[in-house]
Amino acid sequence: MSGPIASILDSRAFGILARVLLTLVFWSSGLAKLFDFNANVAIMEGFGLTPGWLFNSMTLILQIGASLLIILNRWVWLAAGALAVFTVLTIPIAHPFWLKEGEEAFRDMTVALEHVSVIGGLALVSIVSRRR
Template identity: 70%
Template structure:
């Protein structure tokens, strides 16, 4: 591996940046739910999650809180697990591609596959964090 790449991968700033990017989709979504609370609560109601305001609060707390935990390297196993479970649950609630047809089904399937990839990224980070933790405490 080139020395420049090694230096970047070993840099603390790059580790933090990677965690910010890994959680970007969650914390930006949580902030969106916070700043446009009424519309987001209405979307929750539309998905049959009632009361929408309560689901909106729970979702934005989970998205922002778990993202911060990962960014700060605190409770990584809990945060990655919570976001993974949340993400898999959004597929049948918001992206049920199997119940649709045509372009709409294709779009929802694409989003579902992207969600599964994000879950994979969360799992990889949890494994990385655990291995790093084990090396530090040996």
């Protein structure tokens, strides 16, 4: 591997940037749930999660809190595991592609596959954190 690429990959700043980017989907969603709390309560209740205020609160705490732990490289295995379980659970709740048809089924299946890919990234960040 060339010197400049190795330097980038070994830099602390690049590691932080990678963890921020990996968790972007979680902490941005958590902040949206915080700043537009009532709208997100309604979304939770629309998925049958009641009381919506409790599910919204727990979700935003998990999304923001676990993202921060990963970004700060603290208890990464726990934070990544919690986000992975959360991400798996969102598939049958919010993206049940097997119950849909046509374009809607395709869209939800694509989102479900993206979720599985994010879980792979969470597993990798746990491995890298442990090795360092």
